[in-house]
Amino acid sequence: MLLGMAALDGPGLLLSTDADSVPGADWLQAMIAGCRAADIVAGRVVRTVTRPNPVQDRIEAYFETLHALRRAIDPVAWEATETHHHASSANLGMSVDTYRTLGGFLPMSNGEDGRLLDDAGRAGLRVRRDGASLVYTSDRRVGRVPHGFAGSLRTLDREDESVEVAHPRDVLWQYCRHADARVAFATGDFSALAPAIGLTDDHVLGVARDCANAEAFAMCVVPTPPSGMRRVALAVAEAEVSALCTSQPIGRRAA
Secondary structure, three states: OHHHHHOOOOOEEEEEEOEEEEEEEOHHHHHHEEEEEEOOOEEEEEEEEOOOOOHHHHHHHHHHHHHHHHHHHHHOOOOOOOOOOOOOOHHOOOOOOOHHOOOOOOOOOOOOHHHHHHHHHHOOOOOEEEEEEEEEEOOOOOOOOOOOHHHHHHHHHHHOOOEEEEEEHHHHHHHHHHHHHHHHHHHHHOOOOOHOOOOOOOHHHHHHHOOOOOHHHHHOOOOOOOOOEEEHHHHHHHHHHHHHOOOOHHHHHHO
16 A cells, blocks of 8 residues: 555555455456445455365355345445445555545554454444455465464364354344444434443543544444353354344344
8 A cells, every 4th residue: 555655646546455366357447436435445355266165155154144234224325235244455445545544554463454444434434345346366275474364264174163253143233233323423312322332421422522423423432232242153143143134123133
């Protein structure tokens, strides 16, 4: 990103991918279109499968389902019609100004891309997860980063039911409260939100005063669920989210 900023020497778009990844034929056009609709575009990353990994397939399907539920519960105007759950520097786009506003990637051993998107939401920036922007990435098992994607695949090759993920009810509790927070911010009525998230009225009002918009407020004010963010076996999570998908209405059941 820094090299891109230096080359632009002014306003422009910064797009990132990885050395072991190949953008789709219309990647550039999709990213430009997405950046017109939002502040940051996180495109879809598709593994080029040379060695099957059924557990990774299940993990990706689980989080894909959770994200679909998120947008059913908490829709936002800037989200793509075809969306996804990915947050990877293998497929990111934003303006120079946005990157500067966020202070760039933090010096983390891994997860810096997801952290950047989280920070963007808390800053009130619009993050668009756009399925039209495609990058195909290697499923290699040897990579540069010890805890990167290659290492994760290598670990999953040796594991099965020991894999744990976030409990869907805890994740969906947060999504429901995000939706509630947007409504509260828009109306200025925080009386129902404060007890729902276990905070005082004064605390919620204080956060609202510090937030530029509803996105920032929703991302900043909603805490960890009352039960904590539990970890459960992947099979348990899959069964639970399947049950949630068949329940109506999703928001009430997840609450």
